[in-house]
Amino acid sequence: MIKESVFKSFDSKTSLEAQLADRIAEQLQAAIDARGKASLVVSGGSTPLALFKLLSHKAIEWNDVYITLADERWVDSEHSDSNERLVRQHLLQNRAAGAKFRGLKNMFTTPEAGVDMAIEQLANFPKPFDVVVLGMGNDGHTCSWFPCSHEIEQALSTQALCLAVNPGEAPHGRMTISKTGILASRQIYLHIVGEQKLAVYRQALENDDAKAMPIRAVLAQHKTPVDVYWSA
C-alpha cells in the first residue's frame, strides 16, 4: 500500500479550480520573488481547461513565467488534438498572454527525430520546475506514460528530460517529459475529477507497480511533494 499523498476533496469542480488556481498563482509569484522567474508545466486533456482560464486572469508577473506541457501529441499546433492549442486558447490569454511558452512539438516529422530539439527548447527553463499540474487517464497513465506502450520502461527510467512515445491504444505519436523530468520539480498537483478517476486513484495506491499504472511513479515517491485535488 502506498502512503497517501495530501488529498484534497471538493464538492464541486468550480471550487477545486478556484483553490488550485489561487495556490498555483501564489507559488509562481513566490518563485519570481525568490528567484526572478518561475516555471509551470501543465497537462493537456479536458480536465484543466477551466483551471487554465482562471489562471489566465491572475495578477502575477506572467512575463517571468515559463510554461510548457507535460506531454504533447505529434500534430500541428492548429490540430484539434494539440495540447499546445489548448494552452494557447485557454491559458495564454488575458494577463497570462505575456508568459513565455515553449511547446514540445517541433518541425521534425516524428517525435523520435524531434526529441533533442524538444529538450533544447526547455534548456533555459527555471529548474527544478516550480509547479507541475498532472492529469490521469482511466488506465492509470499520466503525462504520456502509457502502460500499453513499448516505451514505458524508458519513460520511467531515462535520465533525459523528454522522450518519444507511441502509445498504440491512444492516438498519435507523443513527446512526453520523463519521470525524472517531472520529479525534478518543487510541487506536483494531480488534478482529477469524477468518481471513476477517484476509483483509479484508489487502485493506484494499492501497490507500487508503476509499469501497470504509471501514475504510481508519482504517487509512490517521497522526493517531490504531490497534492491530489479531486472533485466529484
Ligand SMILES: O=C(O)[C@H](O)[C@@H](O)[C@H](O)[C@H](O)COP(=O)(O)O
Ligand atoms: O495529453 C494528454 O492526454 C495528457 O496530458 C494526459 O496525460 C491527460 O492528462 C490524461 O489523459 C487525462 O485526460 P483528461 O483530462 O482528458 O481526462
